[in-house]
Amino acid sequence: MMQHLSDEHTALYSRILEGSAQILPNGLEQHDGQEEFDKSAWDKCGALGLCGLTVPTMLGGSGLDPLSAVIAMEAFGRGCADNGLGVSLGAHLWGCLTLLLAGDRARNVDIIRDLATGRKIGALAVSEPEAGSDLAAILTTAVAVDGGYRLEGRKCYVTNAPVADVLVVLAETRPGNLAFGLSAFCLERGTPGLTTPAPVSKMGLRTASMGDVELDGCLVPKSARIGAEGAGLSLFLKVMEMERAFILAPAIGSMERVFEATRHYAQNRKQFDQPIAEFESVYGRLAEMYRRTSLARLVLRDAAARKGSGGSITLEASMAKLTISDAWVANCQDALAIFAAKGYLSATGIERELRDALGGQIYSGTSDIQRRTIAKMLRVIS
Ligand SMILES: Cc1cc2nc3c(=O)[nH]c(=O)nc-3n(C[C@H](O)[C@H](O)[C@H](O)COP(=O)(O)OP(=O)(O)OC[C@H]3O[C@@H](n4cnc5c(N)ncnc54)[C@H](O)[C@@H]3O)c2cc1C
Known part of the structure; x- marks a missing residue:
């Protein structure tokens, strides 16, 4: 469509x-x-x-x-x-x-x-062992020293960390002050005191390399700071608006691919002398898959068009993230139900799609956090 x-x-x-x-x-x-x-x-x-x-x-x-x-x-x-x-x-x-x-x-x-141009690979390192949804719990510090800052701390779950050339890190420059106490830093691989241990193993999205970022007395010049000191949170919120709204755009294409494969299978697989697509439970699932994909695409493009005309899209970004990630998981589950045992085998690719889709309900803010943001934007909660 x-x-x-x-x-x-x-x-x-x-x-x-x-x-x-x-x-x-x-x-x-x-x-x-x-x-x-x-x-x-x-x-x-x-x-x-x-x-x-x-x-x-x-x-x-x-x-x-x-x-x-x-x-x-x-x-x-x-x-x-x-x-x-x-x-x-x-x-x-x-x-x-x-x-x-x-x-x-x-x-x-x-x-x-x-x-x-893709010559270098970038990563954004925010999450920490004690700070996932709650940014106020960030413990990584950037202490001002002669000519720059010394960074100490550990980031985790960072996509691309093991392969990244450039890592943008959020650290506390004024501990205990969420609004003006965080600053962003641009670190290049090779900076003394910056290490990225081996990739961690995970359930899905396994071709994306993920890992920790360790900062142990990592000295950087003042020029490594992005924006003003204390501007980290406002920069991060701008980024999150875009990331939440758009990071799941490829999932629309993935849902279309899975829909086509599932439709083809349902129309060709016969049980009880008829294509399984003739069974109400099967064609109903296919109709739902198409409906969810179409709605997710509309919500995504609406957020993108609004962003293009300027202004904030905090509400639209959370709506897009929630709608697409839920649709992606539900569609993969429907595809698995239709492919049944065949879909459970790795060779079909359906089980991989489902494992990949589940991650979408966690990164860039969990689904609970998106619902919370929507409720806040609607002034349901303060
Ligand atoms: C595939 C993948 C890629 C990622 N990539 C990156 C990356 O590149 N950079 C990076 O910094 N991080 C990355 N992350 C980490 C991700 O941002 C965090 O996992 C996410 O913010 C949630 O944090 P947490 O896992 O610590 O869960 P927690 O914050 O501990 O939450 C645990 C549970 O409590 C719920 N919860 C927490 N607070 C609230 C609340 N206020 N209201 C309602 N429910 C709440 C959550 O919804 C969840 O169900 C990635 C994660 C995944 C899975």
Whole structure:
């Protein structure tokens, strides 16, 4: 369903769909099994312009508005079945790069250019062992020293950390003050005192490399700080608005792929002398899968169009994140019910899609946190 797309959007969708289908023509099952991040697949994303979709062209990016960017990422998700790669791209683009752009872009031109072209990989390190949903619990500190800051602490669950060249880190510069006590820092791999241990093993999105970031007496110059001291929370909230709204755009393409495969299976698999698609419980699930995908796409594109016309989209971002992630999980469960035993086997790819989809209800704020944000924006709670 390609409703209300301009000729330019349709051409963009077709170009990215075609290019994405070449990114990982085979080997996904093996990469997933061995939890491998595929750098050559990443490089192909860079060549397609996916690593810097919304970055201005003068900074090496594709210069797209938010609606065009999500249309490109929907096409990516449809053409490339590697959902882990989609999340790697999302953390790089909507997390790391968006924060750098919101901060001192003039100071970080070279880094932004390398990230936007995909020559470098970015990560956004916020979560900590004691600080998940609750940013006020962040314990990583950045203490002002002669000429710069000394960072101490540990970040966890950071997408791309084991492979990232650039890590944007949130740390306390004034402990105990959430509103003005956090600052953002741009660290490059190789900075003494910065280490990224081996990737952690996880349930889904296994081709996206995830791990800790350890900061042990990590000395950085003042120029590594992004924005003013104490501006970390406001920068992070700007980033979260974009990340929450758009990080699940590839899931729309994934849902379309899974729907097509499930429809084909249901129309060809026969039981009791008829295609199983004839059973009400099966065609009902297919109808629901299509409905959820279409609604999720509308909510996503609405958020993107609103962002493009300026202004805040805090409410729309949480609505998009919640709607898409719930639809993705429900659709995978319906696909599994229809494929039954065949879907339970790794070779079909359905069980991998379900494992991948479940992560979408956690990263960039859990579903509970999205509901809480929606209730706050509607002034149901203060
Ligand atoms: C695949 C994946 C990728 C990730 N990538 C990154 C990354 O790149 N960078 C990064 O910094 N982090 C990343 N994370 C971490 C992610 O941001 C956190 O997992 C998330 O913010 C939730 O934190 P938590 O897991 O510690 O859960 P907790 O905050 O401990 O929450 C536990 C439970 O309590 C509920 N809960 C907590 N507070 C409230 C509340 N106020 N109201 C209602 N319910 C509440 C939650 O919904 C959840 O059910 C990633 C996580 C995953 C799974």
